[in-house]
Amino acid sequence: MNNSNSQAKRPSSMGAWLKREKEETVILLRCIPATVVALFVVSVICMNLLANKTLVQTSWLALDGGILISWLSFLCMDIITKHFGPKASNKIALLAAAINLLTCLIFYVASIIPSDADDYTALNQILGGTWFILLGSTIAFLASAAINNFLNWTIGRAFRKNPDGKAAFAARTYISTFIGQFMDNLIFAIIVFVVFAPIFWDGFHWTMLQCVTCALTGAVAEVIMEIVFSPFGYRAVTKWKKHNVGQEYLAYIKEGR
Numbered sequence: 001m002n003n004s005n006s007q008a009k010r011p012s013s014m015g016a017w018l019k020r021e022k023e024e025t026v027i028l029l030r031c032i033p034a035t036v037v038a039l040f041v042v043s044v045i046c047m048n049l050l051a052n053k054t055l056v057q058t059s060w061l062a063l064d065g066g067i068l069i070s071w072l073s074f075l076c077m078d079i080i081t082k083h084f085g086p087k088a089s090n091k092i093a094l095l096a097a098a099i100n101l102l103t104c105l106i107f108y109v110a111s112i113i114p115s116d117a118d119d120y121t122a123l124n125q126i127l128g129g130t131w132f133i134l135l136g137s138t139i140a141f142l143a144s145a146a147i148n149n150f151l152n153w154t155i156g157r158a159f160r161k162n163p164d165g166k167a168a169f170a171a172r173t174y175i176s177t178f179i180g181q182f183m184d185n186l187i188f189a190i191i192v193f194v195v196f197a198p199i200f201w202d203g204f205h206w207t208m209l210q211c212v213t214c215a216l217t218g219a220v221a222e223v224i225m226e227i228v229f230s231p232f233g234y235r236a237v238t239k240w241k242k243h244n245v246g247q248e249y250l251a252y253i254k255e256g257r
Contacts, residue, residue, distance in 0.1 A: 024252060028088050029095075031246035032080065036236070037092060040076035043069050044096040045103050048137045051188070052130060062193070062210040066137070067185075067218045071225035074180060075233050077145060078152055078173045078226075082237045084246055085253065086149035093145035097138055104134055132200065136191035140184045148180030164241065169234045174223055181222045185215035 029037075050065030057063075073096075080089040111128035152172045159168035193206035206214070240246065 020256065024249075024256075025091055027249045027252050028084065028091060028246075031249040032084065032088070032092065033240070033245065036076050036079060037095075040073060040080075040092060041096045041099050043072040043076065044100050044141065047073060047141075048100055048104065048134065049126070049129075051133055051137050051192075052126070057206075057210070060209055060213050061217060062189070062206050062214045063218060064214075066188075067221060070181065070184065070218075071177070071222040071229070073141075074148055074177045074222065075173075075226060075229055077148055078176065078230075079233045079237055081149045081152045082156065082169065082172070083240050084249060086153040088249070089149040089152075090146060093142060093149075097142055101134070101138065104129055130200075132196035133192055136188045136196070139191060140186075140188035143187055144180045144184030147183055148176045151179055152176035164238075166234060169237070170230060173226055173230050173233065177226045178219050178223045182215045182219040185218040186211060189214050 046069045047066040050068060053065040055063045055065055055067070077089045077093065080092055107127040107129060111124040155172040155175055156163055156168060159165070159171070162168060189206055189211035190208075193204075194208065194211060198205040
């Protein structure tokens with residue numbers, strides 16, 4: 001009897017949870033400044049396109065073009081996590097990944113539409129992309145986003161005396177970015193250049209050493225970029241707090257606890 005009652009309650013509980021999550025997401029999208037969301041989404045799309053090109057490849061090191069822009073994605077996540085929390089940042093990461101997939105679909109459709117106006121072979125190859133690069137980048141991005149946002153929030157909670165100070169922002173940003181970027185680069189490199197590339201690219205591949213050194217070198221390079229641009233991120237979250245940005249969402253979250 002008790003089991004049947006509990007099972008009967010599950011659909012309504014799940015329905016209530018889904019309804020609340022939808023409402024929470026709508027409020028979040030209404031509250032987050034559009035500039036940060038736009039920069040985040042654009043950086044994710046660019047990162048996916050640039051990942052098609054290997055910039056450096058030696059016996060111990062390999063870097064793809066995504067390294068040039070991925071730091072911006074993590075800086076945007078760090079800003080959102082600091083002000084709105086890790087759950088909000090994870091939701092925006094899912095939104096960015098969904099928009100990236102939609103963009104890739106539109107690019108692919110454009111690449112297969114025939115045209116006699118000119119020779120678009122090179123452009124079609126770029127727009128068409130490679131499915132396993134898209135798969136690898138999406139999995140790596142979502143996994144590293146969850147890791148980065150959790151670490152950023154956890155490290156921030158350790159600064160009890162001055163959680164909004166520059167030292168706290170720097171520590172949570174640099175550490176979470178380094179670990180998150182390392183995992184992003186490593187997961188992507190293994191999926192694309194170890195698993196699929198040897199099959200579909202005539203034996204071209206990266207060694208595990210190249211994957212690890214790529215992940216490590218890329219993480220170091222991206223942390224350096226974070227150090228350079230994090231003052232802008234700190235200034236942004238300081239202004240957000242000063243001007244009570246996103247109070248509707250923060251109040252909603254507080255009320256639901």
